[in-house]
Amino acid sequence: MLREQTDNRIPVLSVENLTISLKDGTPVTNSISFDIMPGEILGLVGESGCGKSVTALSLMGLLADSMEVTEGSAVFTPAAGRIATRGDGLGSIDLFSVTPKQRSRVNGSRIAMIYQEPMSALNPLQKIGKQVGEVLKLHSDLDDAAIREKVLSMLERVDLKDPERVYGSYPHQLSGGQRQRICIAMAAIAEPALLVADEPTTALDVMTQEEILSLIRRLNRKNGTAVLFISHDLSVIEKICSQVMIMYAGSAVEYGSTGDILRMPAHPYTIGLLRSIPGPDKKGSALDCIPGRVPSVHDPKEPCPFAPRCFMAKPVCTMRRPPRADFEEDHHVYCHFANERQRSRWNSP
Ligand SMILES: Nc1ncnc2c1ncn2[C@@H]1O[C@H](COP(=O)(O)OP(=O)(O)OP(=O)(O)O)[C@@H](O)[C@H]1O
Ligand SMILES: [Mg+2]
Known part of the structure; x- marks a missing residue:
């Protein structure tokens, strides 16, 4: 067996200038760029409709027929964090220009996705054991008995009690939390290099949310999965992500290390999101919410899309696209007024 070897210099995924548009040319995301390093968890945050899911779906090649990637690249290097152990030599590929054959080799086994609504990801007519084992049947040489063994041990690893019973159950016989564990087992069983988790805890109660987060963290640590x-919740992001990208109306507005951004946010939208988080110290007082709402993809946008809702907006925001301001090595902000004074104001309101 080859020893795993870490190479932190190559990202597992490097997305550059990703623009997704409706087929009539209306942009849905606007030149998004981010890297995910081996073993890293990158959070993608923003209000409903800002383009988080379409970004994820584009990586999986699963955009709706009404949309397409009109610009950009997504270079995926599955072996970035380790020497390839499977001998099938998949080097770096651009996920936006893969052939259908390459796509079927990548999805499920190299990149796996966990969806917001677990029921929609499961086949209601097929028993759990068969569904979880499917990816191994397609992508490995294991025989049926070995697959069964591996599935049972995976069900145990995602903390499902009585794996034998779950193995023979149909999805409707399980709770929402159990179904999400199944989806995580399905996503993790082939040890993908990249896991895309689209709001995996939103449909779950708070206790189950915590357990699912700790499960994803464990898989990330054990296998080095990016x-x-x-x-849409910064308090969840804080628990699990080392890096975070804040999106607004299809654009990245702030990007960098989670600790730095949450301690010293520089973009007024991030500040608004942080002020909206309910917390014990805010009991009894009205929440500071961001006035207005996210524009639809069809609404005309100012050069800074957040300008109409921004407490700091000045005429320049409606005339020029904000340049990138850089703080610490990996903290970037797109705002005309992002500066140290603004950041320290958050710290001492
Ligand atoms: N199939 C589609 N056809 C046309 N527009 C779509 C389609 N899917 C999404 N959109 C639009 O694209 C934009 C981004 O949607 P997306 O689903 O990525 O948002 P999101 O950030 O994931 O929101 P949420 O937090 O509600 O899941 C939205 O304005 C949405 O209305
Ligand atoms: Mg979504």
């Missing part, structure tokens, strides 16, 4: 973790 994770793209989507959420």
Whole structure:
């Protein structure tokens, strides 16, 4: 067996200038760029409709027929964090220009996705054991008995009690939390290099949410799996992501290390999101919410899309696209007024 060897210099996924548009040319995302390093969990945050899911779906080649990637690349290097152990030599590929054959080799086994609504990802007519083992049947040389063994041990690893019973159950016989564990087992069983988790805990109660988060963290640590973790909730992101990208109306507005951004946010939208988080210290007081709402893809946008809702907006925001401001090595902000004074104001309101 080859020893795993870490190479932190090559990202598992490097997305550059990703623009997704409707077929009539209307942009849905606007030149998004981010890297995910081996073993890293990158959070993608923003209000409903800002383009988180379409970004994830584009990576999987699963955009709706009404949409397409009109610009950009997504270079995927499955062996970035380790020497390839499977001998099938998949080097770096651009996920936006793969052939159908390459796509079927990548999806499920190299990149796996966990969906927001677990029921929609499961086949209601097929028993759990068969569904979880499917990816191994397609992508490995294991025989049926070995697959069964591996599936049972995976069900145990995602903390499902009585794996034998779950193995023979149909999805409707399980709870929402159990079904999400099944989806995680299905995603993790082939040890993908990248896991895309689209709001995996939103449909679950708080206790189950915590357990699912700790499960994803465990898989990430044990296998060094890179994770793209989507959420609209910064308090969830804080628990699990080392890096975070904040999106607004299809554009990235702030990107960098989670600790730095949450301690010293520089973009007024991030500040608004942080002020909206309910917390014990805010009990009894009205939440500071961001006035207005996210524009639809069809609404005309200012050069800074957040300008109409921004407490700091000035005429320049409606005239020029904000340049990128850089703080620490890996903290980038797209705002005309992102500066140290703005950041320290968040710290001492
Ligand atoms: N199939 C589709 N056809 C046309 N427009 C779509 C389609 N799917 C999504 N959109 C639009 O694209 C934009 C981005 O949608 P997306 O689903 O990525 O948002 P999101 O950030 O994931 O939101 P949520 O937090 O609600 O899941 C939205 O304005 C949405 O209305
Ligand atoms: Mg979504």
